[in-house]
Amino acid sequence: MKKQTGNRGRKSPPKTSASTRQKQLEIEAEGIVRLNKYIAHAGICSRREADNLITSGRVKVNGKVVTEMGQKIKTSERVEVDGHVIRPEEHVYILLYKPKDTITTTSDERDRNTVMDLIEDATGKRVYPVGRLDRNTTGLLLFTNDGELANRLMHPSYNVRKIYEVVTTSRLSDEDMARMKAGVDLEDGPAKAYHVSRMETHPNGIKLSVFEGRNHLVRRMIQAVGSEVVTLKRTIYGGLSLKGMRRGRWRFLKDREVNELRTLVKLLDKKSLKK
Ligand code: URA
Numbered sequence: 546m547k548k549q550t551g552n553r554g555r556k557s558p559p560k561t562s563a564s565t566r567q568k569q570l571e572i573e574a575e576g577i578v579r580l581n582k583y584i585a586h587a588g589i590c591s592r593r594e595a596d597n598l599i600t601s602g603r604v605k606v607n608g609k610v611v612t613e614m615g616q617k618i619k620t621s622e623r624v625e626v627d628g629h630v631i632r633p634e635e636h637v638y639i640l641l642y643k644p645k646d647t648i649t650t651t652s653d654e655r656d657r658n659t660v661m662d663l664i665e666d667a668t669g670k671r672v673y674p675v676g677r678l679d680r681n682t683t684g685l686l687l688f689t690n691d692g693e694l695a696n697r698l699m700h701p702s703y704n705v706r707k708i709y710e711v712v713t714t715s716r717l718s719d720e721d722m723a724r725m726k727a728g729v730d731l732e733d734g735p736a737k738a739y740h741v742s743r744m745e746t747h748p749n750g751i752k753l754s755v756f757e758g759r760n761h762l763v764r765r766m767i768q769a770v771g772s773e774v775v776t777l778k779r780t781i782y783g784g785l786s787l788k789g790m791r792r793g794r795w796r797f798l799k800d801r802e803v804n805e806l807r808t809l810v811k812l813l814d815k816k817s818l819k820k
Pocket of ligand 1: 678
């Protein structure tokens with residue numbers, strides 16, 4: 546696949562990754578798809594939530610209410626949810642190297658810089674950030690319109706690893722680091738780092754990995770051991786990294802990366818991945 550990277554300032558036409566085109570073609574060629582999958586592909590909800598919509602009588606196929614789970618339909622059929630016709634959407638996956646002073650929101654009434662401004666040239670489709678980074682946190686932020694994948698990536702039960710590089714106001718002691726590994730008490734429950742080590746590049750720097758995404762989690766963990774964050778950068782999300790990227794730039798995920806994420810959250814069976 547041709548490498549595509551973000552270039553601020555230069556307008557480019559909406560782009561579609563090879564994987565999304567391929568999937569779309571597969572759906573069209575197949576012609577037949579499970580109803581819950583069709584609904585999930587329209588970006589409304591996950592497949593499981595689609596099952597709930599179906600069993601609660603909110604879905605119509607060709608004007609008739611369908612309540613039976615596991616139903617297959619032709620992609621040419623007319624599907625309505627709550628009276629609105631829906632269509633499967635091509636999925637787009639974008640990785641941004643978020644700079645400082647940008648807000649993770651889809652719109653800001655105070656007209657501040659948002660992450661959406663940085664990826665506006667990437668696609669004509671409506672995509673959403675997967676989780677959030679604080680205004681002055683830098684690093685890896687994912688965007689997609691694949692609601693099913695996004696929901697799972699954000700759900701703590703799927704154990705998606707995030708690695709952060711943190712510079713703190715004071716040098717943390719070995720005991721502080723051990724406390725973070727053992728688990729610190731936060732107002733919304735305990736939080737544990739899976740791994741904590743010192744950064745070689747800064748005397749007050751540590752690297753820590755966590756498996757959850759609660760708001761301000763790392764800042765609050767650092768406060769819990771008596772220090773404050775000076776800089777915070779997310780370098781790893783699932784299997785994705787910032788390798789080769791520059792701050793403020795975006796790129797589409799490769800097919801392999803999308804498949805790896807889908808495997809991680811059990812939307813894809815590892816064995817079905819081609820080597
Ligand atoms: N933890 C934080 O405190 N802030 C972030 O932006 C991400 C993780």
